[in-house]
Amino acid sequence: MSQDINCQAIAVCEPQCTGNSHEICNSGFLYVLSKAMPDRRIVFFANPEHIAAIKDCLALANLETNNIDYLPIRIPKTRVNPIEVVTNLIFFYRLLTNLKTRGINNLILLSVHSGNLLAIKILASLRFKTYKFSFLLHGIMEFASKRPSLYRCIRNPSIIWLHAFKYVLNFNKKLNMSYISLSPFNYNNFIKARILNVPLCTIHHPLIFKSRPRGHNNSQVNFAIIGQSHSGNFLKLVNELSESDNAACYNIFVLSNKLPIMRTAERFKFLANSKRLQRNEIDLYMKDVDILIFLYEKSAYNYSASGAFAEAIQYAKPILFLENDHLAYYNNLSNLSIGKSFTCIEDMANEIRSIATNMLIRKEWQQFAVNIATIRDSIDPVSNIKDFQKCLNI
Template identity: 25%
Template sequence: MKENKIILIDLNMTGFGHFEFNKNVINHISKNRSMIFFGESKLVDILFKNCIYKNNIKFNKFFFPDANSKIKLLFREILAIIYITLIFISLSSRKKTIEFYFLSVIPLTHFYVKLINVFFSYKVTIFLHGELEAFKKQTNLPSFKYYYSIACKAIKIFNNYFKYIVLGESIFKNLNKIINTENISFIDHPYSYDEIFHIEKTNKVISFGSVGKAIIGEKNSHLIFKLADFIRNNNVSNIDNSKFTIVGTLSKDLHSYANDYVDFKEQSGMLSDVEFETRILTLDFILFFYNSDSYKYTASGAFFDCIKYEIPFIAIKNDFFNYYQEKYGPIGYLEDDYESIEKRILLILNASEEDKLNEIKVFKNNLKTMKASLKKHTNNFFENIK
């Protein structure tokens, strides 16, 4: 066992937040070394159940409220600043070198960490997520744009002892156009790539679906209902050869868009792991309705569900999807806009059975290759953490 010097902290997420990312980073780092993890109580409980090398990890819980109001945002910042001050001071007496990895951190606390570390000189690495959206001129977080821009400003100052990691080369390249990326590196979003047991199809129905919680906004989840209605009314000769599904739950504001052509679960909270996997494995294509400016600075977790389950996608072109399609070959259909998605699905449904199977086979072979490559690259990245 290597000397215990690795400290992982999440000063943002609660409960299942960033579950796949946190779980996989912890499992990779704790594989051959001991480490300490600090996080919100429910998040720690969930991660503890899903960590492989529990004996190598010392878990520490703290109270952290959800960010569902501006007052709570401020309260979270105050608590996070107190927590990080206490953690930094408590470890300062140790003779061994301490290295911190922030899996996620809220903006003001991010800025504060940069300031307080002037006195401690710890080596600090911070993973960057949705806060990078503040670099966009138009963002899906308009009311919090200035709040998140604090983190963007923090990235640029006091960079001795600090490193950053973004979740994708396309994100790194976009950042490189607007800021100095000398202390920034990239890694593909860490994900679980366990062996998948595919369900053998017993009919010729082509199943399309969205993955994750269906919401209005940048995700444009309401369009799956519009799409299913369009296909139902424009595919008369093959009216029963398609199915539309939401692998996840619906936000309340989506119920007014619902129709009988899309299958979805009426429940709050997340689907169980078994139910999620059962439903996603029925899909032939995963649908994305994000616009072309999406995923410019942030990664898509649902995109990696495509990779894990070897299911091709149909999506509107964006930098993130384009990058992987160019690198690994066709792994789905990239379209110019929503109307092109409608046309693409009609083409798929009206193609011969042989053409459908051959095209899907090409996609799946490339997805298998991509999955093996991502798994190898991720392993190599974390093995280099000493």
């Protein structure tokens, strides 16, 4: 490849995730990037297992990305303490030097935390001053938005380093760096709380949207719990639905490996057990799911996008959820409801029974699925390429 062509290339790196962690978000981002920049090569650096997971996602969706080159690398271990600055300095010095030899002067980071951001800022200040950087903001922003209590800091000192991300963000703001929020709801919260004083833009959580046949049959309704559910809310739901109800024909699949396994809970099918499900397994189970259940706390995901909810949009599954501001934002988007919110577990449990036994209520939920398909089209990054391009610092 000539030097001129190399100058047109775009470098992307996943410096933190391995295996199938964030594989849907990252495969979606790479796919949209390839469509937004069809005439430019994209060089993707990542853990070998993560690259395999990305390729599996794209293959599963029958999508081609002919302008992406996959380069496996050994990523630094996340230590959640200042030592990771040193390991990231070494890692990114090598990576940026590699890019320099290729004639590439830009880099998009698909994950960011205190250690790698500070390392990049140090290197950009000293040696790579002409480089352009973009960073996707994930769960680390939940820590940047709050001040930890002294008790939490004493009990778990690594908390201090997580919360330090806010100060790292605002260190040396003269560098050519921009940050990408993965939800307009989070973006609005950043602005209101005045957390960031850096170049910031927003896109909807990137996904690979696919048409999905409904897994519904008239005799049985299948619910599923996904995502980082609050364990206390989960146990309350198990207790509420523990009484045998022969008139209600339903199952609740538990696709999260973070929740306690309750073998005595008749309605609950623990499909993940203690392991993280692979993408092909999730894809298979989702075909038989009618409605997704979210058991978040009210303030969860105020400053970061919920990947599990994004999957509900991808698979066009209506949602039952406890009051949560992030989910409520999307439930009111375009004045089209995609599910129902509940103030307590008891009301949610009653709705589950009603859906399973009442055909009229079940038809209402089928309409929610139609609404999701409409909303999905409006937030699909592929349909909003120009907005996506504006967020890229390249």
